[in-house]
Amino acid sequence: MAVLPVRLLPDPVLKAPTQPFDTIDDDARSVGADLLDTMSDASHSVGIAAPQIGVSARAFAVDVSGHSKADSCHGAFVLFNPVLILATNYVVGREGCMSVPDLTGNVARATEVVVQGLDMDGRLRTIEANAFEARALLHELDHVDGLLFLDRVESLSTDVFRRRRYR
Amino acid sequence: MNPEASYPVVVWAGGPDRPGMIAVVATMLYEKGANLEHCAMTQLSGHFTMVMLVSSPVNADELGDYLRSGLAQTHFTDLSVTVRARPLGSERPLDGQRCMVSVYGKDRPGIVAVITTLLAEQGVNVTDATTSVLDAGESVYALLLEVVLPDGLDVAELGPALSSAAQELGVDASIRPIAVDVF
Numbered sequence: 001m002a003v004l005p006v007r008l009l010p011d012p013v014l015k016a017p018t019q020p021f022d023t024i025d026d027d028a029r030s031v032g033a034d035l036l037d038t039m040s041d042a043s044h045s046v047g048i049a050a051p052q053i054g055v056s057a058r059a060f061a062v063d064v065s066g067h068s069k070a071d072s073c074h075g076a077f078v079l080f081n082p083v084l085i086l087a088t089n090y091v092v093g094r095e096g097c098m099s100v101p102d103l104t105g106n107v108a109r110a111t112e113v114v115v116q117g118l119d120m121d122g123r124l125r126t127i128e129a130n131a132f133e134a135r136a137l138l139h140e141l142d143h144v145d146g147l148l149f150l151d152r153v154e155s156l157s158t159d160v161f162r163r164r165r166y167r
Numbered sequence: 168m169n170p171e172a173s174y175p176v177v178v179w180a181g182g183p184d185r186p187g188m189i190a191v192v193a194t195m196l197y198e199k200g201a202n203l204e205h206c207a208m209t210q211l212s213g214h215f216t217m218v219m220l221v222s223s224p225v226n227a228d229e230l231g232d233y234l235r236s237g238l239a240q241t242h243f244t245d246l247s248v249t250v251r252a253r254p255l256g257s258e259r260p261l262d263g264q265r266c267m268v269s270v271y272g273k274d275r276p277g278i279v280a281v282i283t284t285l286l287a288e289q290g291v292n293v294t295d296a297t298t299s300v301l302d303a304g305e306s307v308y309a310l311l312l313e314v315v316l317p318d319g320l321d322v323a324e325l326g327p328a329l330s331s332a333a334q335e336l337g338v339d340a341s342i343r344p345i346a347v348d349v350f
Contacts, residue, residue: 047350069348096349104347132348139350 001033003041004053006098013051014099015146020058021080024122028059032078032120035061040076045098047136049143052099058082060140062133069132079117079125084141086114093135095149105153109135169200172222175253176230181216182246188215192246195237200224220253227252263292263315265345266322268329272338274306282310282340285332289325290317308338313345 007013021028031050039048039061046067049060063076087110096104113134119125129137139149180192189208196203201223208217223230231250238246270282279298286293295313300306316325326342333340 045350046348069346094345094347096347098349104349135348136350 001037003037004034006042006052007054009100013054013056016056018056018058018144024080024118028080029120031055031057031059035078036076042098047140049140051143058144060144062136062140064133064136067132071131072129072133074127078120082115082117082141085116088112097149100148105149107149107152109138113137168202172200172202172224174223174226175255176221176223176227177251177253178219178221179249180246184210184213184215191241191243195234199233266314266342267345268312268314268342270333270338270340271309274300274308278308278336278338279310281332281336289320
């Protein structure tokens with residue numbers, strides 16, 4: 001249980017293949033706790049995936065509590081071995097990522113999703129989410145597959161923007 | 168990255184579009200030991216244009232001569248190149264409310280001039296601009312701007328000013344904040 005440094009591009013862990021969890025044991029729960037701690041420590045963060053804290057494993061944490069764009073909200077939770085069951089109603093929105101400083105991009109994401117995974121007790125959990133929580137889930141699912149929002153941008157000339165400042 | 172490349176310069180290059188234009192310029196810069204930094208390159212109605220921030224191992228004049236004489240040996244002789252020194256400290260902060268401005272309507276002279284002058288007078292910084300002429304029976308002009316508002320200026324104030332300027336031009340204008348969700 002610790003706040004870990006958020007890995008930044010070009011750290012290869014962000015693109016490395018990830019391993020599923022065989023069982024949700026204390027080691028797995030420790031990764032889950034680190035995800036929750038690091039997420040709540042990083043301001044503006046509503047989600048974080050294991051590769052972002054240097055762990056090549058299939059897990060992420062999401063918490064959209066209190067976010068103005070959220071509709072569905074399942075509070076703070078961790079999913080291990082997450083699987084996307086359903087994704088529909090795509091909408092373009094502009095995203096940034098803690099691991100990709102200075103850039104933002106327009107990405108089409110489903111606004112209604114069903115995601116399944118194991119919770120901290122190893123029980124199967126089914127999350128039906130929409131709106132902002134759906135976008136957060138999809139962004140984190142991508143991290144688990146080594147994909148960054150930069151891999152989702154469809155038109156470079158109009159879809160990638162500097163976030164903060166010129167260099 | 169070549170640490171010896173210590174002259175910050177801007178390179179503009181452009182010409183009739185065909186495959187290989189970026190490759191030939193980028194390869195010449197690479198072979199000279201120059202570092203390519205932030206670039207914008209696009210094709211506009213058959214003309215390809217590039218603007219590149221480069222750190223160069225030689226000064227702007229020397230790099231310009233190198234590129235032009237090198238290109239003369241290729242089949243890209245119609246590519247024009249300009250290189251200028253880039254003063255250090257020319258970076259501008261981009262912090263502030265970001266907005267998209269859309270202006271469109273029946274084409275007429277002065278749309279870009281009037282709209283961007285209004286924005287400039289309000290201290291609004293344009294960070295990206297695209298314009299297109301659309302042929303929809305009669306000519307339609309579309310101007311899309313991404314802007315950063317100065318501190319103290321609200322979208323709610325700027326919107327009506329934009330609309331009335333647009334109305335005088337006989338076109339429509341809207342402005343909306345860009346929300347960025349960081350995950």
